[in-house]
Amino acid sequence: MVKKKVKKAKKAKKIKKTKKIKAKSSIKIVEKKTLSPGQDEKPEIKKIKKQPTEKKIYNLKDFVVYPKHGVGKIIAIEKANIGQIDIQFYKIFVEKEKLTLTVPINQQSKLRPIATINQINKCVSILKTKPKIKRTMWSRRAQEYDQKINSGKIYELAEVVKDLNKNTDIIADQSYSERQLFEKAYERLKSEFEAVLKISTEEVQKKMDKALGRNKIQESLE
Numbered sequence: 001m002v003k004k005k006v007k008k009a010k011k012a013k014k015i016k017k018t019k020k021i022k023a024k025s026s027i028k029i030v031e032k033k034t035l036s037p038g039q040d041e042k043p044e045i046k047k048i049k050k051q052p053t054e055k056k057i058y059n060l061k062d063f064v065v066y067p068k069h070g071v072g073k074i075i076a077i078e079k080a081n082i083g084q085i086d087i088q089f090y091k092i093f094v095e096k097e098k099l100t101l102t103v104p105i106n107q108q109s110k111l112r113p114i115a116t117i118n119q120i121n122k123c124v125s126i127l128k129t130k131p132k133i134k135r136t137m138w139s140r141r142a143q144e145y146d147q148k149i150n151s152g153k154i155y156e157l158a159e160v161v162k163d164l165n166k167n168t169d170i171i172a173d174q175s176y177s178e179r180q181l182f183e184k185a186y187e188r189l190k191s192e193f194e195a196v197l198k199i200s201t202e203e204v205q206k207k208m209d210k211a212l213g214r215n216k217i218q219e220s221l222e
Helices: 002-053 117-128 138-149 154-164 176-197 201-212 214-221
Strands: 063-066 070-082 085-094 099-104
Touching: 063 085, 070 176, 117 154, 117 176, 117 201, 138 154, 138 176, 154 176, 154 201, 176 201, 201 214
Parallel strands: none
Antiparallel strands: 063 070, 070 085, 085 099
């Protein structure tokens, strides 16, 4: 009887050991499975790396928008050899600032084509809406307006013009910094209107001022 009990105890130990081995092997299998999704991430990383090299082809005399400087015209497409590498780039003349920019074709992510007629019409409708009144500190609002102006996004530019518009040319109604930001946004938007609509500066100004309600104030003063 004693011998039988010893044999049963030994068998029980063996069963426990086999269970432990199986448990360990199953853990290894799980670990292998968790490692496999990491291999699928490599193609995604490659795609992200390729994105900056994608380029849009602009032609000579095309109008483009460079966020920090506004509307410019491509006056030349040139090549240069820098460090034994051939680089092709655009020369863009920004008339409002009398500035010539050199932008490599493979680093043109900041450039965008000028707006469409539909986008211009939407900007006009934005100018007609009531300005948003914000009660935050002027320094914070000024920073937000400046970021919108330099974003290169035409709708954000139109919003700044609309929000800072006072429907008057009386200097006392605006602080110096307010007037500066308004004029900067107004001129940027006006230059894009000119390039898209292909009309004179005076006509563009009348169109914008009408949408802003500035013409009514001027007529009443006259």
